């Protein structure tokens with residue numbers, strides 16, 4: 427396990443929204459082909475830290491970052507880095523399913539088309555593969571031209587994951603991807619994560635302790651902008667080193 | 681002693697009646713006016729009315745051919761000028777411009793421009809397009825002037841339509857590696873096109889009824905031929921109506937009424953189309 431390559435490394439990362447410091451001096455190393463869960467009470471900075479990893483916060487007013495983040499050996503906040511290129515490497519799935527108001531097919535093909543890819547056969551193959559990977563293919567193969575908005579919430583979220591996979595990123599960031607879904611859709615996505623981590627490095631924010639325990643290899647506990655503890659998920663949930671972590675996972679505060 | 685609830689109910693009723701009466705007054709006046717015009721003018725509406733030129737000597741066979749084509753020219757040119765400029769400005773203000781006092785000032789001004797009397801635009805057009813740019817009394821000068829009138833409305837409509845596109849859709853596009861421009865072009869615009877078009881059509885249907893600014897920039901009272909180019913002289917339907925109206929001869933009054941019917945029809949069709957687009961768009965996209 428420990429020989430796994432480091433996919434993502436954060437060093438001394440501070441994040442500010444104007445005067446307010448949302449992330450305080452965080453160091454973190456995330457291994458390739460692993461699932462890392464971010465947990466912690468509301469407002470502790472999980473989403474902020476996650477969105478720093480694909481630079482989705484760049485357009486937020488007053489956003490500022492100090493420190494260094496390296497993904498796949500590249501310092502992503504360097505001036506020479508094109509954010510569009512970065513986001514092809516680091517995909518993102520959001521809390522609320524947000525398919526485009528287009529057909530199922532066009533949703534998955536979007537990421538390829540904007541790269542200027544016009545080879546129809548190539549795109550089609552990617553679309554089919556991506557839909558298969560998220561186990562949506564059998565449900566939608568006869569209605570690829572249908573609007574994605576007609577799908578159920580759970581199907582929409584799997585479509586959004588497929589859309590991200592089609593671009594073939596190395597890292598997939600997920601911000602509470604199941605919190606808007608029913609239990610069955612949730613467990614489908616959790617199963618999916620086990621499959622996906624064979625090819626991808628996954629970071630998932632969740633408020634659901636059982637989910638974190640079920641799906642992740644490593645868990646990071648955030649509290650008021652600080653990374654309190656980061657360790658093997660087993661360790662965090664059975665024998666955490668920090669009292670704050672223990673209090674949180676046993677539900678003494680939240 | 682009347683209870684508060686009863687009092688409120690009475691107030692509620694009074695307000696409702698007031699609303700109904702105001703609406704009725706509006707509708708009744710409109711119906712009276714339309715019937716009057718219709719009775720006067722409908723007998724004149726046949727093909728010759730559309731294909732003949734106006735004539736001071738033969739009022740019975742005068743037609744609106746040059747004015748109709750002038751209006752269509754103006755419509756087409758105004759649309760070609762104001763849509764790209766207005767939509768572009770709307771996109772810029774909504775998606776690109778930074779929020780500071782300059783942009784706030786700009787926004788307030790654009791909203792206010794929509795309320796400036798149209799004759800003011802005529803005076804501006806006269807100075808800038810007719811004189812300085814030397815376009816003379818041409819269709820192009822008229823269309824540019826009306827574009828000024830239409831632009832603020834198009835800009836505001838575009839911004840409103842763009843604002844209605846949920847942020848989550850833009851985020852999704854960005855997260856897949858789309859540039860800002862790709863996001864706007866492939867997601868924001870297609871999703872807001874219905875709203876943009878609705879605004880554009882409503883603005884244009886206002887523009888083709890305008891007379892005042894065109895009188896100033898030189899729509900001619902008597903024109904016997906359709907425009908044959910952007911620098912051609914022209915007249916428009918409201919202008920034609922305006923020249924027929926004061927004529928003492930009964931047949932000219934009939935012509936004016938018939939002209940009004942045609943103008944009303946055009947506006948009605950355009951507004952109907954705008955409503956159709958809006959409904960279709962709302963049905964197609966449910967977030």
Ligand SMILES: Nc1ncnc2c1ncn2[C@@H]1O[C@H](COP(=O)(O)OP(=O)(O)OP(=O)(O)O)[C@@H](O)[C@H]1O
Nearest residue numbers: 443446448466467468469470471472473474475486
């Ligand atoms: N755009 C913003 N501008 C200013 N402050 C922000 C912004 N986004 C987040 N914050 C603040 O930063 C802190 C961390 O927010 P963040 O969204 O990262 O929390 P979170 O851990 O994801 O919470 P939740 O579990 O509720 O999603 C909060 O105090 C929040 O108010």
Ligand SMILES: [Mg+2]
Nearest residue numbers: 472473474601
């Ligand atoms: Mg969050």
